[in-house]
Amino acid sequence: MSKLFDLMSVFNTEELSKDETFFLDEVSKTTSECFKGPQNLVQSLGELGLFQDSVSPLCYGLALQRVESVDSGLRSLISVHSSLGLYALKRYGKHLLTDDYLNGSKSLAFALTEKDHGSNPAKTKTIFKLSSDKKTYEVSGEKAWVTNAKNSDALIIWGSLDGETVGALVPTDTKGLEILDMPKTYSLELSKAYSLKLTKCLIPKENLLNIKGIKGPLSCLNNARLGVAWGVMGLSWSAFLETLEYTKKRILFDEPLAAKQITQYKLSEIYAKIIETQFFLKEITKLKTAEKSVPPHLVSIAKMRSCEKAFEILKECRDLLGGIGVTEDFSIARHMRNLESVRTYEGTDTIHRLILGGYITKEKKF
Ligand SMILES: Cc1cc2nc3c(=O)[nH]c(=O)nc-3n(C[C@H](O)[C@H](O)[C@H](O)COP(=O)(O)OP(=O)(O)OC[C@H]3O[C@@H](n4cnc5c(N)ncnc54)[C@H](O)[C@@H]3O)c2cc1C
Known part of the structure; x- marks a missing residue:
């Protein structure tokens, strides 16, 4: 290893x-x-x-x-x-x-976001309509930013049925479903996102998920956000180790960069940020069982804080590497580009503060 x-x-x-x-x-x-x-x-x-x-x-x-x-x-x-x-x-x-x-032999994608409805998915314009044969739903609409849609076997697509949010399992080869390229990104190049166009797609009635209302997709996001919070600590570890190794080898003003107290101060800060964030994540993850989710306000703190810490860590690591920190010999610049997307999806930092604000004040969130 x-x-x-x-x-x-x-x-x-x-x-x-x-x-x-x-x-x-x-x-x-x-x-x-x-x-x-x-x-x-x-x-x-x-x-x-x-x-x-x-x-x-x-x-x-x-x-x-x-x-x-x-x-x-x-x-x-x-x-x-x-x-x-x-x-x-x-x-x-x-x-x-x-x-x-x-077992992963078939993969899934998740289509909630629309071009005009990212932070506010309840406003979806994707419409589910019961067909006249009463055995299928006819689904029409457009989705954006669907990660891995083209390589997946089926999608969970969210939309509105009689004014309420619903979701369904939709095979990617469904007639009327087009999976289209989005503008090329500088970020997350290994998980390309696509837009979808659904034109009167017929979905068997039984493919509808047993949940109505925006709490359906939000509960999925709550689950995934905890994973994102854990994930970004991984890129923080990676940046920390690269930086630690580099500062031990880099000789500046006759001694290793790591021997300078100012560098040790910076490395200690990075290490402490990772460890303290991990302990918080570990504590709140204990609240998760087969029946129970971690409360959304704690997940919001986790997602928002993990991303912020990772952002600070990458900035510090990149600085300690000097010019070489922007080259492809190190992963830090790639992690920085990726983190820009990770901070945005699954709720931006602002959205998580609004969730917390609503929880604390019991006033309207958005
Ligand atoms: C690489 C990538 C992959 C993605 N993959 C998926 C996927 O697989 N499936 C999926 O469904 N979606 C996916 N998304 C979409 C992602 O979840 C949305 O981009 C995100 O929800 C933000 O929506 P938006 O881009 O429309 O930004 P907007 O909602 O337009 O937000 C723009 C700005 O407004 C701020 N803002 C929003 N509401 C308020 C408010 N009430 N008050 C003050 N400020 C506010 C936001 O914080 C942000 O700063 C992906 C996005 C990216 C970048």
């Missing part, structure tokens, strides 16, 4: 069984291999068992941290399949859940 994964496991050993520690190391190895080549990460991690209920919430969070220490785009692929798509099926569509999704 690389030094990075050794460093990350220091935190794990007290909490995890030997089997779980071995499993996390396998997740790291598999993800690193997928980063180098065109392997299918969802399938590979599915074969390892990552999407099974036997994986504890803490172990799942740590697994996402391992994946994101390699690349946020790879973690995004896992989040949309598992934390969003599979979660929706496990909670609201058990009748639609098959082993193919659980």
Whole structure:
């Protein structure tokens, strides 16, 4: 195992069984291999068992941290399949859940956002209408920013039925569904997002999820946001280790950069930020069980704070690397670009403050 994964496991050993520690190391190895080549990460991690209920919430969070220490785009692929798509099926569509999704041989995408309705998905213009035969729903509308849509086998699509938010499992080969390219991004290049155009797509009635109202998609987001919070600590570990190694080797004014007190101060701050954030995440993840979710206000603190800490850490690490920090020899600049998307999706920092504001004051949130 690389030094990075050794460093990350220091935190794990007290909490995890030997089997779980071995499993996390396998997740790291598999993800690193997928980063180098065109392997299918969802399938590979599915074969390892990552999407099974036997994986504890803490172990799942740590697994996402391992994946994101390699690349946020790879973690995004896992989040949309598992934390969003599979979660929706496990909670609201058990009748639609098959082993193919659980073992990763089939993958899912999650289509909530629309061009004009990102932070406010309740305003969806995607319409579900019961067909005259009463056996199908006719679905029309447009979606934007659907990560991995083109490579997925099915999508969880959210829309409105008689004025209420509903969701359905929609196979990607459904007639009338077009999956279109979006403008090229500088961020998350390993998890491309697409737009969708749905023109009178006929969806079997049984493909509808058993949930009505905006709480359906919001509960999926709440689940996925905790995973994002864990994930970004992975990229923080990766940046920290690269920086630590570099400062030990870089000689400036006749001594290693790491020997200077100002550098040690900066490295200590970075290390403390990671450790304190991880302890908070570990505590709130304990609240998650098969029946219970972590309360949304705690998840908002987790997502918002993890991203902010990661942002501060990357900025400091990049500075300590000097000019070489913007080259492809180091992963920090790639992590910085990726983090720009990660801070935006699953609720921007502002949206999480508004969720918290509503929780604290009991006044209107948005
Ligand atoms: C790379 C990437 C992948 C994505 N993948 C998916 C996916 O797989 N599935 C999916 O459904 N979506 C996905 N998204 C969409 C993502 O969730 C949205 O981009 C996000 O919700 C923000 O919506 P928006 O882009 O429309 O921004 P807007 O909602 O237009 O927000 C713009 C600004 O307004 C602020 N703002 C919003 N509301 C308020 C308010 N009430 N008061 C003050 N300020 C406010 C925001 O904080 C932000 O700063 C993805 C996005 C990206 C960038």
